[in-house]
Each structure stands twice: as C-alpha cells, then as structure tokens.
Amino acid sequence: MSITNHTIYQTENFVKRFSVKAKKLWLLIGFESLIWIIGLLYLAFIHSPGETHFTICPLANLGFEFCPGCGLGNSISFLFKGDIISSFRSHPLGIFALIVLTLRIITIIKNNWRKYA
Incomplete structure (x- = not known):
C-alpha cells in the first residue's frame, strides 16, 4: 500500500467513524432537546432582556393586556445573567420554567441513552 493510498484509507476511516459518532450523538440528544438547548443558549448569550420588539404573541396582537406567557423569555434571560x-x-414562573426545561432535556437524553447507547 503506497503512502497516498494509506492516507486516503485513514481519511475514509476517520469520516466513517465521525459520521457514526455524529449519528449516535444525534440519537442521544434528539430533536426536541436540541431545540430546547438552542432556545436556552439563545436566551443565555444573545437575547437582551427588556428590549421592546415586535411580538408574535396572539393575545398581545389582539389587544389583550395580559398574557400568561409574555415575559417568560425575558425572565429566563435575566436568570442566566x-x-x-x-x-x-x-x-x-421564570425560575420554575427553567427548572422544567432543564429536567425535560435531561429526561430526553436519559431515555435516548437507554434506547440507543
């Protein structure tokens, strides 16, 4: 086996091992927990709480003053800060929501670990 063929063989092996590990990681984390993790990372690092912006809240857009969910993202962002x-x-309920989301992520990963590991 020449050096070039050996290098190509090593590269192909690395790609196969990497793709297997990436697939296993994807199975362990799962789509739902990945969405929650991305959302929490957004609130922790990117979101600036207290900024006024356009809202997609249907109750606020219909003119209602009270919405049980409005302010929850700001609350979690303040917690991270x-x-x-x-x-x-x-x-x-921001503290409670963060605890529930964290437990949900842990539960999903534990269940996937039992199923796929």
Missing part, C-alpha cells in the same frame, strides 16, 4: 429580582418581576 444572574438578575433574579428582575427575572421574578418579568415573570414569576
């Missing part, structure tokens, strides 16, 4: 008081003021 360490501002517990502002988090509670933004939405009292």
Whole structure:
C-alpha cells in the first residue's frame, strides 16, 4: 500500500467513524432537546432582556393586556445573567420554567441513552 493510498484509507476511516459518532450523538440528544438547548443558549448569550420588539404573541396582537406567557423569555434571560429580582418581576414562573426545561432535556437524553447507547 503506497503512502497516498494509506492516507486516503485513514481519511475514509476517520469520516466513517465521525459520521457514526455524529449519528449516535444525534440519537442521544434528539430533536426536541436540541431545540430546547438552542432556545436556552439563545436566551443565555444573545437575547437582551427588556428590549421592546415586535411580538408574535396572539393575545398581545389582539389587544389583550395580559398574557400568561409574555415575559417568560425575558425572565429566563435575566436568570442566566444572574438578575433574579428582575427575572421574578418579568415573570414569576421564570425560575420554575427553567427548572422544567432543564429536567425535560435531561429526561430526553436519559431515555435516548437507554434506547440507543
């Protein structure tokens, strides 16, 4: 086997191993938990709580002043930034929502681990 063929063989092996590991990682994480993780990372690193912006909330767009979900993203974002008081003021259930989402992600990964590992 020449050096070129050996290098190509090693590269092909690496790609096969990488694709198997990537597929296994995808199976372990799962689509739902990946969406939750991306959302939480967005709230932790990108989102600036308190900024006014266009809302997609149907109740707010219909003119209702109260919506049980409005402020939840801001609340979680404040939590990630360490501002517990502002988090509670933004939405009292923000801490609870973060705990529930974290437990949901852990549960999905544990169930997938049992199924696919």
